[in-house]
Amino acid sequence: MRILAIISGEYGQRHVENIRTHGPTDWVVEVWQAPAVLPPVIDYPEDHLPDTLLPADLILSFGEHPGVAELLPDIAQMTGAQGVVAAVDSEAWLPRGLAHQLRGWLEDMGVVGVTPKPLCSLTETHYSIGRRQRIEYDDPLIAEFARHFGQPDLRLTVDPESRCITSVEVLRDSVCGCARHVAQGLMGVSADDAEQEAGLLHHHYPCLASMGVDTDYGDTLMHISGNLLKNNVRAQVKPFKDVRYLRTAERRE
Numbered sequence: 001m002r003i004l005a006i007i008s009g010e011y012g013q014r015h016v017e018n019i020r021t022h023g024p025t026d027w028v029v030e031v032w033q034a035p036a037v038l039p040p041v042i043d044y045p046e047d048h049l050p051d052t053l054l055p056a057d058l059i060l061s062f063g064e065h066p067g068v069a070e071l072l073p074d075i076a077q078m079t080g081a082q083g084v085v086a087a088v089d090s091e092a093w094l095p096r097g098l099a100h101q102l103r104g105w106l107e108d109m110g111v112v113g114v115t116p117k118p119l120c121s122l123t124e125t126h127y128s129i130g131r132r133q134r135i136e137y138d139d140p141l142i143a144e145f146a147r148h149f150g151q152p153d154l155r156l157t158v159d160p161e162s163r164c165i166t167s168v169e170v171l172r173d174s175v176c177g178c179a180r181h182v183a184q185g186l187m188g189v190s191a192d193d194a195e196q197e198a199g200l201l202h203h204h205y206p207c208l209a210s211m212g213v214d215t216d217y218g219d220t221l222m223h224i225s226g227n228l229l230k231n232n233v234r235a236q237v238k239p240f241k242d243v244r245y246l247r248t249a250e251r252r253e
Contacts, residue, residue, distance in 0.1 A: 003029045004079055006072075008036070011087045011089070011208050012062030018177035019060075023148055031053050032075075038067030045074040051092060053078045058141045064093050066120035069141040070211045072113075079113065081142035081169045087175070088117035088129070088222055090210040096129070102163040112139035118209045118221045120228055122150035128224075130216030142252040147170060152179035156186070156194075156236045163191045174229075182229060191240035198233040202226040 001024075005016045020029050024036050042048065048071060054077040063086075072084055084106055088094045096100075101113040106113035114137050116127035124143040126136045127150075138191055153172035156165050168183040182183040186194060202225070209221035217224050 001027050001141065002055060002057045003027055003060060004053065004058070004075070004081065005029055005060045005064050006034055006068060006075070007031060008034050008064035008068065013065055013172075014138065014177070014208065015060070015062050015087075015175045018173070018175065018180075019149060022173060022177070034063055034065070034068050034071070038065050039075065040067075042067050042070045045071050049074060049078070055079055056081045057083070058145060059084045060145075062222050064090075066092075066094060066098055068202060069094050069098050069102050072102060073111075076106065076111050083139050083145075084111060084113040084141060085122070085145065086115045087117075087119040088115050089119050090215055091206055091212070092210070096216060098106065099129070099242060101231060112137060114139075114142055117214075117216065118225045120151055120176075120178075120209075120225050122146045124150075129189070130214075131147060131218065133216065146172075149175045150183075153231055154179060154183050154186075154232055154236075156233065157239045158191055158237060160240065163239075165189050165191070165194060173185065174206050174225075176205070177228060178202055178207055178225075181205050184229075186233070191237040192239045192242055195230050195234045199226050199230050202229050 007013055015029055047241045059081045072107050084103050086206050103113045114127055116122040117129045121128035124146045126134050128134050150172055155169040155171055157167040159166050165186050168186050170183050173179045182198050182201040189197050207222045207225050211222050214221050
């Protein structure tokens, strides 16, 4: 698969490095550095784009400016891409209204566009844009990407006697590589502590999602991202946790 990643700075660069390091060997990942400064409204996209771009099947947009989203339809047309993943890890970089418009613009072109918020909510069939707000999609290119990168999916092996994690397999990493980092840190951790430890490891990576409160969630996207990973861990260690119950004293007359 031919991928064009659009970046503005360190946020996108970290994503690209992780994809190149841990993605399938037959993926070809090219990078276009978007202009550092873009106007509030882009009337002439061609003024901000290169004369040519290499052909691509899938576009990954990691822009840190709303103007990058306005360039995506033209970039899709220039490259022949049939799928676009526009990350929403900060409302300032891709506001909800613009994300909605972008999906419509791309649909009119016959291109599938997804705007996962946060980026690590992306799966092979759907993604989130807010609390209890999920959008389903059907596109083999985006699904192939999401099979490897998106909503973290770890497979834990727990020793039933020691109740400690003995191995962790990364079935799907987060795009930034945070899930793989958490997986390494969970080795040897008790089932009782695994969920909390996963949250701490996620926080210290650090997560690249915004720490500002997002109105679609009523929480920070960083916390939403961390909860996605902790939920994955929680479900698997639950059968091995040492649950103790407090018995209240019997009432006597």
